[in-house]
Amino acid sequence: MENNAYDAKELAHKLEQGTITAEELAWFEQWYAGFNDEEVLLSAAAHSSADELRDAIFNRITTQMETPARPKAKVITLWRGIAAVAATIALICFATFYRNTVLNVIDPVKELQLSAAAGQHRHISLPDGTQVWLSPSTWISYPDKFRGDQRLVTLTGEAFFDVKHDANHPFIITSGPIKTVVLGTSFNIKAYPGAATAEVTVVSGKVGVAEHDVPKSQQQIMIANQRTVLTLADRSLEKEDYPAAVKFLDERNGLFNFNGETVQQVVNNLKRQYSIYISIDPELAKKGFYGRLNTNQPAAQTLNKLCAVMDAHWTLVDNHYLLTSQASKN
Structure with a gap:
């Protein structure tokens, strides 16, 4: 098979399935190195996502349907434009779908673990710019780079988070019996091993809390100055007002x-x-x-x-x- 006969989409599928040959992988890496996926994802006017671009196309079609008829040549030009944008969507979807597969082969994600010893408070910055203050006897696990649709972190102990806002990539923290989901906000999590309760307290923004890895788990949505407490004995998940939430700005230090x-x-x-x-x-x-x-x-x-x-x-x-x-x- 000649190099110019390789099909990038076919090779990406083989890569995902683990059936790609060394020769094919070498070609695919060279192709990907010359393929500026960031430029594609940020192109097509000011659209920041495939969904946004798709909506713009539909709006454009609707507008054309509501306007007076135009000469045939104009209509052909319009549909050629729509087809071109549709092709761009296909490229965006392709790049988005296979991007992580390719990157994980070329530049694998490494899982990092940090801890704060007894009597120690530790401030760290995550790859996305999120700031975390670890309380004593606390462990955190996170990737050296966030990829995919979610930003996943595991916590044991207590920490204060100031999460970098990203509406397209929820920040999810698994901490013992609870799972916390945010887009961008500040809050405190306390979930020590062996403790009778686990708590999430919101200082700013909005936070969702649910039992971790439990079918049909309970859920609570909180805003600033609210707290949710999970009592392990009866698995109750109770939300309450907590006006003193701002105290965690001091306690994190x-x-x-x-x-x-x-x-x-x-x-x-x-x-x-x-x-x-x-x-x-x-x-x-x-x-x-x-x-x-x-x-x-x-x-x-x-x-x-x-x-x-x-x-x-x-x-x-x-x-x-x-x-x-x-x-x-x-």
């Missing part, structure tokens, strides 16, 4: 403002942030705490501030922190 939460709730947070074990006097646990804690500081320093406000003290025995009130000590 390890800064926590408490406004009357019990000391037990504060301690639970510190245990997660530092990956340490803390037990607490039952009476002290019930009291409310008002203050700001910076978990970027050593655990001992943070506990000193908590105890100073609550008139308490802490001791460390065999990597076990014990918090008691001064009253019980006396």
Whole structure:
């Protein structure tokens, strides 16, 4: 078979099926290197997608049907133009359909994994420009380049996302028992292994949440200052208003403002942030705490501030922190 007799569409199909020969693959790679798919996808006037271009063609046909009849030569010219645009659509569809297959052979996608250690907050930028702040003891997995119709990420732990808007490529996060779908917005996900609940809180934009990998799963759509909580015990997925959602802008950097939460709730947070074990006097646990804690500081320093406000003290025995009130000590 002569090189000029190869059919690109046929070879693309063989590539997808895994039946392409080495000689055919070499020709196809050379053909693809000279084929500017980005130029095709962005050409045809200002149309940004095949659907947009197709709609423009139909609108043009409708307009021509509603206008007075023209000389035959003009009509022929019109239909030649429509045929040319239709051919462009075919090329766009071809390039879009086979583009990822070709690129995945020539330049394979690599899966990356990053983590934040106990007591560490980590800020990363994803390939599409999305910004992510990882909380301590959190892992994230994502491709080194996003291809296809979706941007897929896997999260274990807690992270704050500021997703780059892309209406044509939804950003989907799988985090334990829940799946979160967005186009572009900012929100916080908390889904630690072994936890009784998983939470998604929206700071701006709109977010869809559903149970992950469950037939006929429940779904919730949220806007800013709303939160959805999945309780694993009964698989309930409840949405609620959450006016304090903006607090996650600080918490993503390890800064926590408490406004009357019990000391037990504060301690639970510190245990997660530092990956340490803390037990607490039952009476002290019930009291409310008002203050700001910076978990970027050593655990001992943070506990000193908590105890100073609550008139308490802490001791460390065999990597076990014990918090008691001064009253019980006396």
